[in-house]
Amino acid sequence: MHDDVLRSSSHRTLMSMGIMENAVVLLCKRGDVSCGVLLERTLSFQSLMTKLFAKWKDLSEGSFSLSYSFAGHPKCLLESDEDLCVLYALTLSSRTECVDVAVKDLVDTSTVSTVVDVCSSSGDVGCGQLVLLDSVGTQVDLLPSFSGTNNSKVLKSAGWCNAIVGVGQVFLDGAVGFRDALSMYSLFHGFKYVYAKNDAQTVKVVCLERHTSKECNWIVKAKLEMPSGYFIIKQFVGEHTCGDASLSYSSSHSTSSFVGRLVSEDMRSDESKRPVEVMKDMKKHYGVEITYRRAWMTVKKARAHVYGDYMESFKELSWFVGAFRASNPDSMCVLERHDSEHFKRMFLGFAACKNGFTFCRPILFVDGTFLKSTHNGCLLSACAKDGNQGLYPLCLAVVDSENYDNWYWFMEQLKDFLEDGRVLVFVSDRHDGLLQAVKQIFPSSPHSHCLVHLKENLKKRFGGLDNSKKKYLVNLFNLCAYAPTVREFEKLLNKLKKEGGVKVAAFLDTLDNQHWCHAYFPGKRYGELSSNLVECFNNWIKKERSLPITLLFDKIRLKIMEQMSARRSASMKWKDVICPIMEKKFKGLFNVSKTWAISRSSDDLYEVRCDPSVSVNISSRSCSCGEWQINSFPCAHAFCALKRGGKNLNDYVDHYYSVDAFHNTYSKSINPVPTIWKDVSVGSDANVLLPPLCNKRPPGRPRTERIPSTGVKSRKITCGRCGQVGRHNRARCKEPLQH
Structure with missing residues (x-):
């Protein structure tokens, strides 16, 4: 009864302090001293270690272990975030508000230092002064406190100290779990080991020094236990007799698969993580050095672990098509394959976007961009602008390359998808296949050539001219495009031909005036002269373009779905008419x-x-x-x-610019494509879709950035290290510093 009253009182006290209701108190006991730590759902193992270091200043990494007892289990180890989550779940299920945690020193700290009262007859030390001595009477060295070497950082690998405990330890993940534990244990303690035996039944490991010079007793041996499939340690000698000869910051057993499992969560939040960043993170958070190649393989395997394998992704594409059609029945999804069942191309159009497009200006911006996956390929897209000048994606397709055949197929699907009675205006670059496809599938649609691309093509004709002359001619060409009347256009065009010379005049003669200038354009393009909008779309999905194909389509679907929902909500607050x-x-x-x-x-x-x-x-x-x-x-x-x-x-003002039209543009939603009922056997049948037929890969590292057009100026940046203005930053700076 008394305990219930105390517990109720403590609970009310915690609530009055603003502490969450499901919090649990960990009473951490070390020797005769105890301290309380609040266990919340968000508490990490590293944070717990930091709190204990603050309570006991003489604690250090690897010098102690944490354990607790629970319902018939006298010693449950606390070594990781997962162990903390398990403890938290157990306290919730049993409605426990307080747990005793044992803080056990692995090294007897009583022999490390002693505080004594010294009375010096020589007068160097006064009577009653406190002097810190070790077990043999030598004064403790405080010099490292001035250099910062005693301020050790709590690493994420702090819990690896007891990855290997002793005989009888069970590894539920079998040999893989045991080998991972070996890697963690050796990396934390800084030694290298070799496999004396390594097969499916038995794994025997010895210290590298024992293998080379027979001078170390450290050994661990584990065997497979049937029928459970668990690995159990049968022999363990944990003491190294080789001294510091085996200490190392690196290990050949920190494999790319092992490191990949460590960084997989970081990769999930940062899809663009680079190998050099993985190298820095491993050194900073785990104290481990890995090579660039291992980091590169780590990134590759971590991406496969998080996002799936590129080859396997094609096997799931048929499932995605069926699931997408089921959840978005009015949308359009066309998957084509070769006779050999290899992937050929796929078109995806969203019904919600098609419905909203009827309230947008009838202009389509089309373009193609390369993919960054293993099989390369090209992504074709068609976008529009909403009434607030925002990007409005309509449909996309993945094909093997940007050519006439694929553009013709894309335009066929686009025509079937839109079913729009309005005369559409197309804006794009001058890709030959695209120009022919639009002309054949949409013969009555005016086609505007992107002014930005035309200006870049014009700059190629400026051989031998100074920069001021080039700028003048480009500006003159710009004025020609924007000239509102035929008379003004002809006047400016003649001036441009005269001052630009023969090469510029020859280039202008290749252009059909009705495709680029206001004065002759036959349609209504609402002042849109460039296809920069679709370039923005390509940049918007920059990260998604490196994903496996099924995830590529799904991530873009998710991105458009979220954008439509966000804009729908934001527009509800608009008070104006336009x-x-x-x-x-x-x-x-x-x-x-x-x-x-x-x-x-x-x-x-x-x-x-x-x-x-x-x-x-x-x-x-x-x-x-x-x-x-x-x-x-x-x-x-x-x-x-x-x-x-x-x-x-x-x-x-045209109705397309009104808030009412904007509301109608985003009135429909793209439905989710849940994977909860996805069959685990997807991709295992004989009729599965195979990856595309591979073309010969070009030499060199695969390109991930678009090759800029001639004359395009890149933005110059100032390096934070050397201070120079150029094209490198602090991370890539190789310039010698000037003193």
Whole structure:
């Protein structure tokens, strides 16, 4: 009864301190001294070690062990985060609020140092002063405290001290678990070992020094126990008699598979982790040195462990197609394979995006980008812009390469998928296969060539010209593209040909004016002249492009699904009639037109006197400057006229820019594709999809970055180490420091 009262009182006290209800107190006892540590769900083993080091200053890594008893188990070890999770789960299931934890010294600390009261007759040390002595009366060296060498860091490998305990220790994971424990134990204690015997039944290991010079007694032997399949230690001599000869920071047994299992969780949160970062992390967090090649293999195996194997991923693709169709029945998924059952190509279109596209401007930005997986390949995509000028992906496909055949197939699937009665406008680069495919599948659709790519192609014709001349000619070409009237365009084009010379004139003659300039373009492209939007999409999925194919499709689906949900929620807070980006554009027009004078001719016709003056017709939504007609959004002159006429600006903006259209764009959702009911035998039948037929791999390391076009300027960065402005940072700096 008394215990219940105390427990209830302590529980109320903890709650009053703001401590969570499910917290458990660990009473850690060392000798005759005990201290309390609060066990919460978020407590890590490393944090527990730090707390104990703070309580007992003379504790150090590897000098003690932690254990507790529980319901018939007198000694349960605490050595890792997993052990803490098990303890926490046990306390919840048994409703225990306090657990006794034994802190046992592996080395007798009483022989390390002693505090004595010394009375020196010589007068060097006064009576009653405290002097720290060791067991033989020698004063303890405090010099390391000035260099920081006594401030040892608690490593993640602190729990590896007792990975091997003694005879009778059981390893539930069999030989793999025993070998991992060996690696942990040897890495923590800093010695190397060799296998005297290593097979499926018996593993016998001796110290490297014993193997070479017969001078060390350390040995461990474990055998397979049937029928359980467990490995049990049968012999263990834990004392090294070789002194410090075997101490080493590295180990040949820290294999890439072993290290890969250690860093797999980090790889899950950081898909772009590099081998050099793995090397640094292993040294910093585990005190282990590994080679670059081992780190490279570690990254490869860790990615396979976290994201799956590239080859095996193709076996799951058929399951993904079926699961995607079941959860998103109105979406479109087309998987093609060769006669030999090898993967050929796959198209994925989202019904929610198709529904929303009807409320977006009828412009499609299409492009292809390379994949970074083992089998290379290419990802084709079609994107649009929502009313707030945001990226709006519609569909994508994975093919073996960017060629006419694949672009033709992609456009066929796109046409079947959209079923859009509007005349679509395409914006893309000038890839031959893409141009032909669009012309054949969408013969009535205007096709705009990306102005950015055209300017880069033009720069290649500038041989021998200085930079100022190049900039001038590129700017002149830019003006040609934006010229609103045929008269102005022809005037600027003739000037460009004259000043650019024969090569520039020859390049311009290869361009069809109706594909790149405003003056001749036959369709309505809302002022969009470049395909940068789809380049943004390629960069948006940069990390996903290195994933196995099934995960690639699923991760992109997940990313688009989350984006649609986030934008739907954000738009619910908008109070204006038109989208924020376009509303901001109106405010900019107001600032531009403050000083202009306006004269009214009729209810719909106005003259805006600026330099030069223009005529605005409100009823036809036109301005003599041409900007309103081209962009389908009021220009600064139209803004003036509308304000003067007392008109509502929102009534003269295309519906595509309205908040209502934005809501409709994101009104539907992409449904999840759960794996909970996925058959474990997926990929094991005879009709499974095989990886694509491999082409000969080009020499050198696989490229992961796009080759920039000629004339593209990369952003210069300032190195944080040497201070130089260039293309390297602190991590890649090889410059000698100047003093």
